[in-house]
Amino acid sequence: MARLLDPSNPSHLAEAVDALAAGRLVAFPTETVYGLGADAGNDAAVAGIYAAKGRPADHPLIVHVPNAAAALALVSALPPMARKLMDAFWPGPVTVIVPRREGLATAAAGGQATIGLRCPAHPVAHQLLEACARRGLVGLAAPSANLFGRISPTTAQHVAHEFGDDVLVLDGGPCQVGIESTIIDCSREHPVLLRPGTLPRARLEAVLGEPLRERDEAAPRASGTLAAHYAPRAKLRLMDARTLQSALDVLGDARPPVAVYSRTVRVPRGLVHRRMPDDAERAAHELFAVLRELDAQGVSLIWVETPPDAPEWDGVRDRLVRAAAA
Structure with a gap:
């Protein structure tokens, strides 16, 4: 180490x-x-x-x-x-x-x-x-x-x-x-x-x-701009609240190896879950630490609720989109 x-x-x-x-x-x-x-x-x-x-x-x-x-x-x-x-x-x-x-x-x-x-x-x-x-x-x-x-x-x-x-x-x-x-x-x-x-x-x-x-095709290469980046070992899927809620509702008692990071949905008991802050600055502060924590649970899937479509969330949304593309 x-x-x-x-x-x-x-x-x-x-x-x-x-x-x-x-x-x-x-x-x-x-x-x-x-x-x-x-x-x-x-x-x-x-x-x-x-x-x-x-x-x-x-x-x-x-x-x-x-x-x-x-x-x-x-x-x-x-x-x-x-x-x-x-x-x-x-x-x-x-x-x-x-x-x-x-x-x-x-x-x-x-x-x-x-x-x-x-x-x-x-x-x-x-x-x-x-x-x-x-x-x-x-x-x-x-x-x-x-x-x-x-x-x-x-x-x-x-x-x-x-x-x-x-x-x-x-x-x-x-x-x-x-x-x-x-x-x-x-x-x-x-x-x-x-x-x-x-x-x-x-x-x-x-x-x-x-x-x-x-950004356009003439832009210089730069750190963190590849389509796939910031990825946990588990497959991360980014979903809007309605789609995520529907996916959670059909899980039943099977309890697959899923972790959830969300703001507004109802998460069934027994699933690993962390609530995303409502404030973009707080969400940015904890984002990578939370993804590491969820990944450490040994899950194969991490389902994340898409952040709000507001300018202050651009950085968090960018990282999640690239993590989901990996």
Whole structure:
């Protein structure tokens, strides 16, 4: 099992920085999910992330930086729309896709001419990134710290269950946000939403001063945008309330190995059930932890009630749609 480090212990934090500087992997908390980090300027170290996760090497990673000034070292030019987002939301759960400086972070970018950059708000992540910057690291490439395509981790224990002894984990407690950052492509003429998060679309558009475009075929590849992702071992089926209620009503006494995550339906006694919060922010916070908990019950099916069709639920709905496609 992976070794957990206490970030409040200076020697443990120093051990994590030493490991990253030596080209090893270290998992660390952000406000969204835990990331599996490596020195973004070391292509061999970044290759270790792809190998550990079983992730395709052309599927780019997000590079985490301690501040906007550090981001400038990785870009060939910073588009004004990216600067607006950085000024408004960094540190925070927004990733900007921008033109990459040639010769830097090639592996982390999946070979593309663009790169995704984010400044996380978690104090442990900030402390780690600042310490790495003092050692000369340009940033930490860090996708979610789980096997590729599976449920993202929101606690250090989730990470420890996924990886072996070679991965150090800075334990910063449960993640506050619970789903990954919003990703906005700023590398073209107009901003394009590649992945929703928890920030309201209207708030993002107000900062940008223009509408967000929808993802198209010309968009750069980006983390978490594959059709199938975030999946438990059990088959997840997403259903509207009426369809889910009908499916539950016909179960009878057979009690198949089904778990249910729902807001409004009547769930028969004897089934594993967790109630989805009515508030989108709370639902995002607990989503991945609940899916892991239900999966751990040994069920073969997880039936989930489709979240409300409202903008604040876009991030949660996106994750569930992709989990159901796996």
